[in-house]
Amino acid sequence: MGMMIKDDKAGWVDLGAIPSLLPQDLQAPLVKERREKFSLQFGDLDLIQITLPNIYIVYGDLQMKQHLLNMRTHDVPDLVELHFVLNGSGLVLEQISGTRYHFRELQHDLLYMPSFDGSLAYSGDTPYQFFEIHFTRRYFLELAQFANAPLRRFADHVAGGRQARISSDYTPISLAMHQCIREIMGCKFAGGLKLLFLQSKAVEMLVLQAEAFDRIENSRSTVLHSSRDRDCIMQAREYLLQHMATPPSLTELAAITGTNVFKLKNGFKELFDTTVFGYLGEVKMSRAKEMLEEGMAIKEVSEILGYSSVQHFGTAFRKRFGITPGAVR
Numbered sequence: 001m002g003m004m005i006k007d008d009k010a011g012w013v014d015l016g017a018i019p020s021l022l023p024q025d026l027q028a029p030l031v032k033e034r035r036e037k038f039s040l041q042f043g044d045l046d047l048i049q050i051t052l053p054n055i056y057i058v059y060g061d062l063q064m065k066q067h068l069l070n071m072r073t074h075d076v077p078d079l080v081e082l083h084f085v086l087n088g089s090g091l092v093l094e095q096i097s098g099t100r101y102h103f104r105e106l107q108h109d110l111l112y113m114p115s116f117d118g119s120l121a122y123s124g125d126t127p128y129q130f131f132e133i134h135f136t137r138r139y140f141l142e143l144a145q146f147a148n149a150p151l152r153r154f155a156d157h158v159a160g161g162r163q164a165r166i167s168s169d170y171t172p173i174s175l176a177m178h179q180c181i182r183e184i185m186g187c188k189f190a191g192g193l194k195l196l197f198l199q200s201k202a203v204e205m206l207v208l209q210a211e212a213f214d215r216i217e218n219s220r221s222t223v224l225h226s227s228r229d230r231d232c233i234m235q236a237r238e239y240l241l242q243h244m245a246t247p248p249s250l251t252e253l254a255a256i257t258g259t260n261v262f263k264l265k266n267g268f269k270e271l272f273d274t275t276v277f278g279y280l281g282e283v284k285m286s287r288a289k290e291m292l293e294e295g296m297a298i299k300e301v302s303e304i305l306g307y308s309s310v311q312h313f314g315t316a317f318r319k320r321f322g323i324t325p326g327a328v329r
Contacts, residue, residue, distance in 0.1 A: 054139035059131040079134040088128035110166040245306030
């Protein structure tokens with residue numbers, strides 16, 4: 001896989017310094033994984049690559065040294081990309097089609113780009129964190145045969161070898177997507193079981209994306225009239241995540257994020273397919289499970305997440321996962 005980055009001093013530089021597991025490893029019978037760090041002209045990259053038959057998973061952190069990158073690809077494997085922005089934002093300008101689009105923190109997209117010649121402008125100084133799943137074109141088309149309308153239309157472009165995005169804008173990452181990403185990153189299986197687990201999770205992510213875009217397409221809501229309305233809901237989610245132990249009321253959260261309770265409740269449901277506090281409860285349970293798996297004491301987890309008592313926490317945990325917190329540890 002080839003990628004060229006334009007450096008102000010050296011001109012176009014081939015990033016052959018980054019060894020890729022593609023493309024021959026996509027036909028390997030089991031899972032291959034590589035974790036490496038690189039210091040490059042444009043930034044420092046911490047990269048994890050995982051390959052299994054017909055699927056390539058890659059994620060990591062990129063600390064930029066320059067905010068604008070001119071980039072072009074060559075000899076790129078024919079892949080469909082599920083892209084998730086975990087941290088950071090910016091703007092992409094694609095020269096071939098003249099397409100401009102923003103990528104934003106905690107949002108996702110589905111892309112098919114057989115080639116790329118353009119620029120990426122990153123905003124701010126925070127590390128860019130990303131998570132991607134790539135399917136070989138043939139395998140993706142097999143999966144998309146009986147999909148919903150948005151995915152079928154996207155697949156028609158892929159079948160014709162035409163560059164495509166499933167949506168004109170990035171869409172918020174759902175709680176189910178977050179959970180799936182964490183499960184892939186934290187996979188502790190080995191051998192054939194790891195292969196089956198990662199295959200199922202990769203396909204699950206595609207299904208979650210297809211459902212999300214279908215839900216947006218068929219939404220009859222008139223609650224979110226502008227990008228500002230959407231930004232208010234995204235800000236509300238961020239505030240909730242930052243104040244999980246002492247969450248505000250709906251009235252307080254609406255005032256903090258510059259919207260009203262009606263838009264907050266209905267807009268949150270539209271974007272995330274759940275209620276404000278339903279979302280918060282799921283996030284708290286997911287965080288609790290992670291903390292317990294890391295060896296934290298049950299009482300400490302309960303206090304950090306703001307539960308009124310260990311008993312209350314245990315009841316909520318058992319209702320969500322079917323086991324007690326002690327069983328996890």
